[in-house]
Amino acid sequence: MARQRKYNQLQILTIxxxxxxxxxxxxxxxxxxxxxxxxxxxxxxxxxxxxxxxxAMVYMGIPEAHNxxxxxxxxxxxxxxxxxVGYSDLRGNPLWVSYQIHPIPENTPSxxxxxxxxxxxxxxxxxxxxxxxxxxxxxxxxxxxYAISHLYGQKGQLDTFLMTNITPQTKNxxxxxxxxxxxxxISYFTKQFGTVWVYTGPIFDNQxxxxxxxxxxxxxxxxxxxxxxxxxxxxxSPKILAFIMPQQVRGNEPLDRYVVNVDxxxxxxxxxxxxxxxxxLQEKLESSIDPKPWDLNTVSRLPARY
Numbered sequence: 689m690a691r692q693r694k695y696n697q698l699q700i701l702t703i704x705x706x707x708x709x710x711x712x713x714x715x716x717x718x719x720x721x722x723x724x725x726x727x728x729x730x731x732x733x734x735x736x737x738x739x740x741x742x743x744a745m746v747y748m749g750i751p752e753a754h755n756x757x758x759x760x761x762x763x764x765x766x767x768x769x770x771x772x773v774g775y776s777d778l779r780g781n782p783l784w785v786s787y788q789i790h791p792i793p794e795n796t797p798s799x800x801x802x803x804x805x806x807x808x809x810x811x812x813x814x815x816x817x818x819x820x821x822x823x824x825x826x827x828x829x830x831x832x833x834y835a836i837s838h839l840y841g842q843k844g845q846l847d848t849f850l851m852t853n854i855t856p857q858t859k860n861x862x863x864x865x866x867x868x869x870x871x872x873x874i875s876y877f878t879k880q881f882g883t884v885w886v887y888t889g890p891i892f893d894n895q896x897x898x899x900x901x902x903x904x905x906x907x908x909x910x911x912x913x914x915x916x917x918x919x920x921x922x923x924x925s926p927k928i929l930a931f932i933m934p935q936q937v938r939g940n941e942p943l944d945r946y947v948v949n950v951d952x953x954x955x956x957x958x959x960x961x962x963x964x965x966x967x968x969l970q971e972k973l974e975s976s977i978d979p980k981p982w983d984l985n986t987v988s989r990l991p992a993r994y
Contacts, residue, residue, distance in 0.1 A: 745772040747885040749964035768847035770840030771831035780905035785830040808852040823901040828857030835874040864939025881917035950974035
C-alpha cells in the first residue's frame, strides 16, 4: 500500500506557486485579461454575498435604515459562522445581529469559553479586548455564546467572541436579565416553535456617551430583541415577540415587564426589520403585542443559568 505523503505549509505554497506561474505570466503580459479576471471575481463574490449568502442568514430581508443618509445608521455587513452582523464603525457597535436557532440536539458537545475576545480584521477601528478594560461595562455578546456554540460548533463560538459582536452592557443586565432571556430563547422558545429567528442590538438616545477607556465605543441606553417564529402548515401567520431592556436593571425583574412591539424598536433604532414581508401583514405584526403564543408568563421569572 502506498504511503500517504504529508506536506508542510511551505511545500503547499511552493506547489501552488509552480502551478500558477504560467497563468501569472499571461496576466503580467496581458493586463486587460488581469483586470477582467479581477472584475469577474469581484462581481461573482458580490453577487454571491448579496443575492444568496446574506439573504440566507436573515428572515425576509436585511434590515433597512429609515434614513439612508444618516451616518449613525450606516452599517457594514459581516457574515460569520452562524450569525450575521450589521456593524457601525462610527459607533463601535453592532447595530443589528441576526441568527437562527432551533432545539439543541442531544449529546451536543460544550466548548471551553475562550479567555479573551478577538479583534476583527474587518473592523476599521480595530477594537480589542483591552478596549473595554476598566470601562465599568461588560463585553456583552449580541449573538450568544451558548446557543451559537451548541448549534454551530466551535467555529461559531469563536466568531461570537469577535469584538464586532460585542457592545457595552452593565453587569446586572449582561450577567442576569439578558442572560435569562438568552436562556429562555434557546431552551423554551425553540421547543415551542422549532425554528426561531432572532434580531438583537443596542439602542442609543440623542446624547452620545462613550467608554471612558476608549472614545471608539459608544455606550447604548438599552437593548432590543425581536423573535419571529415562521409560519407553518398549522399556523399561517408568523408569531412575533419583542423586548427592550434598559441598561439600569437589578437583573431579577420579570421578563414580561419589557415586552414592546416591533414598531417601537424600529422608531428607536432607525431600522425597518423584515422589509420583504407584505406591507399589510408587516403592519399588523409589528404593531401588535401578543406574548401568549410564547407562553411568556411561564418562563418570565425563571432564574439565570449561572
